[in-house]
Amino acid sequence: MTKPVLAKGLRREVAAWWHGDVTLERAATREGFGQGLLAAAKKNDRVIALTANLGGSTCLDGFRKQYPQRFIDVGVAEQSLVGVAVGLASEGFLPVATSFAVFSPGRNWDFIRVQVAMSKQPVIVVGSHAGLATGPDGATHQALEDVSLMRGLPGMTVLSPLDAAEAAKAIAKSVAVKEPTYLRLVRAKTPLLTKKSTPYVIGRALPLLKGTDVAILTTGTMAFTALEAAKLLWQKKWSASVTHFGTIKPLDERAVLAAAKNSKVVVTLEDHNIIGGFGSAVAEALAKKPAAPLLRMGVRDLFGESGTPGQLYKKHGLDAATIARRITKQLS
Template sequence: MPKENKNKSTRDGFGDALLALAKKDKNIVVVSADLAESTRVWKFAKKYPARFIEVGVAEQNMLGIAAGLALADKIPIATSFAVFSPGRNWDQLRISVCYSKANVKIIGSHTGLGAGEDGASHQALEDIAITRCLPNLVVLAPADYNEAQKALAVAIKHQGPIYLRLTRQNTPIFTSAKSIFKIGQANILQKGQDVTLIACGALVYDALQVAKKLATQNISVEVINCHTIKPLDKKTILASVKKTKKVVTLEDHQIHGGLGSAVAELLAENYPVPVKIMGVNDTFGESGTPEKLYKKYGLDQEHIIKNIKEII
């Protein structure tokens, strides 16, 4: 494992990568809905004002404008909080973007309980469910700052719409800046024999910590970082599960319709084994620090360990 760095958020990874990529690619334009600072595009706005479009608090229009820019061969980056985009503009995402295969990159920040103190209204817990059901759309949920940078670079190279799921809170940087990020290719971060632990987003770090702790108790956990929720890496997941025959999934999202559901769909059809889906259990969140919220809603390391012990 690479040495841990200081904490940063995936939205910071996105914003920093955007600045670097925009220098090389003049077709990159940003469409913002009055959250330029929070979504980390304000540096871009200052540096490239002619390529920065501010539409105000109007997410439906933001995505439509992004679609129009894409149809005119720009590479629009449409940024907001995920509760608003894709939360509020799903119809525009479906028809203006996905049906038309418009080359729009939809950036949804402040996802999950990790959005914290703003409370339930601002914690996107449904965004994976409402995006992974849309044809032509790729869904990415990077695990840390480094991976968010790579995810944006790959998203810009990819021809077609992509939803990039980002987080507000600072979390450890634990993936290597040099490791390969490929759409649809999950990374096995730790090999194991007893159970496959599949996670996405900021909770991948906790999955790894849990695997380390359980190793001392002679429980061998295989940890998969499933940064691409769609298209799902069926090959890597099936190969791992055929070996371990038990699965726990972990995400900062509702248990219905997210990563866990995607994995369960795959396994139900191809290799049915016991699965525990860890996420937010059909309830809204509330205000609090991410740490306290994860503990209260059953997503902290203690709960992950408990669930693994129950399934093996």
């Protein structure tokens, strides 16, 4: 058994938290996105921000004030949101179309499929307020199927940043790449784990913790929960590695296989339905070269409901204590 070791490149406060009881600074990934988009717009005057009556909720207020001529609100019309974005893209602009994930891609998926993916237009679709982390807004506003919708589209990149700092990098990289992209964001403020100097490459996983007994593979803001579970496992004398996949598609299959190679159990953790989501992508990768048993943890073919994120995570078995308990049972 090897003692878990935090990866280099994380904020110093993370190490202090791991070894003690330090409270980490928090920010929402949507906030990081808003800051990153504003920075990208300063560098490239072809960047256009669009929204469907949700500019404030998707953190576009700063953009709207700074660049009013490059800000478009189409109203409550998500199909038009995509149509206008595609029109702009066809004229050489770089449109970033924002809404809640239940509305985009939830409501306008056919428009995204035909006009963006099939036409290979460089539109960045931003779905905020995804997952159980949306909390009190309830089932109608908790997107738990959006990754499966977008992962199935040919040529569509799917990104899910772990914190606000990575969200800022994700939008900056997406603008530079100029390909059909889906960027998944959350409403809730979550711990800041990375910093500006932390490497970020689309398609490449980020190791957070080195361990030997179990490999926890996670995506999005569940990364901190994965670290919490690893900390509890170490108290039970189990050594866990944690790897964050900020890109769900294309998946870093090498990182999946490397993490699974010497582990007794592979665990996937996501704030999404386990059907068709990140766990399914990992299962597909492991099917090519079977390794350790796979335990997929997420929402199990259910809709959400109202409650705080903490309450909902606990009910669905996505709190650190339940995760650690299930992993311990699997290892035993």
